[in-house]
Amino acid sequence: MKRARTVLIAGPTASGKSSAALALAEALGGTPGATIVNADAMQVYRDLRILTARPGAEDERAAAHRLYGVLDGAERCSAGRWARLAAAAIDEISQEGGTAIVAGGTGLYFRALEEGLSPIPEAPPEIREKAEARWRDLGSAAFREEVVAQDPAMARLPEGDAQRLKRAWEVFAATGKPISHFQMQAPVPLIEGVDARIVIEPPRDVLYARCDARAAAMLEEGAIEEARALIGRGLDPALPVMKALGVAEIAGLLKGELNRDEALALLQQNTRRYAKRQLTWFRNQASYWPRAETAEAAVAAIRKRLAAGAG
Structure with a gap:
């Protein structure tokens, strides 16, 4: 069986990963074409489409998407669980003869997929x-x-x-x-190889401006109602979904502890801080990955690598 072409697109929040993945999928085209596989720890949950900037219906019509909104907020998704789900998705894409475009900002997910996992049992x-x-x-x-x-x-x-x-x-x-x-047991890689990889890393001022704009847009587009619905479920505060950016900030707004402007300012600040932590992780842990400042440059670089048959 032919191995699927596998492309990894990583980067901090608001860097343009999703748009790059979609543009690449559309550029590759053909049949069976490309499938975008989510590698974002929060976009796996169906509860928070707006707050996690999950691809919308139009994007999902333009290209096949996998592992977006597949888990309920009451579930936990570790790097290990995600990597096994992603490996299974890539295997299915292989059987279809397509290209897997794995895109997201959770560095540990990429590491788990490429380097493998220690066989730590899941507790019931x-x-x-x-x-x-x-x-x-x-x-x-x-x-x-x-x-x-x-x-x-x-x-x-x-x-x-x-x-x-x-x-x-x-x-x-x-x-x-x-x-x-x-x-202490040796990890086993979950995929056979990668054909191209890239980190989208915009200039810091550009990235932070995008973070601020995204936070403001989310509040206008229904994030408050989305967070209200999640909080209303009474889930365990220790669950991953309850730690998603925006949940605590909007909870403060709903409790009257913050006004709308204060909640927005706090969400913008925390989004910038999160992006900075992601940048630091990729610089320290994925220093060998090629870089691009924009989604357009990332797509061009990946297409060049694929055409040359380089990894």
């Missing part, structure tokens, strides 16, 4: 609930002490890293083995 829901209850009952400091007693390698985790500490507790509770036992 009841174990996750027990971990959450144990963390609440003991408090963060005592909970960390319990985790470190089970797995001394977790002493590297600070008390504030509740997510990783709970994950370690869950694995030990589910398997009787420390999470470090699984982490």
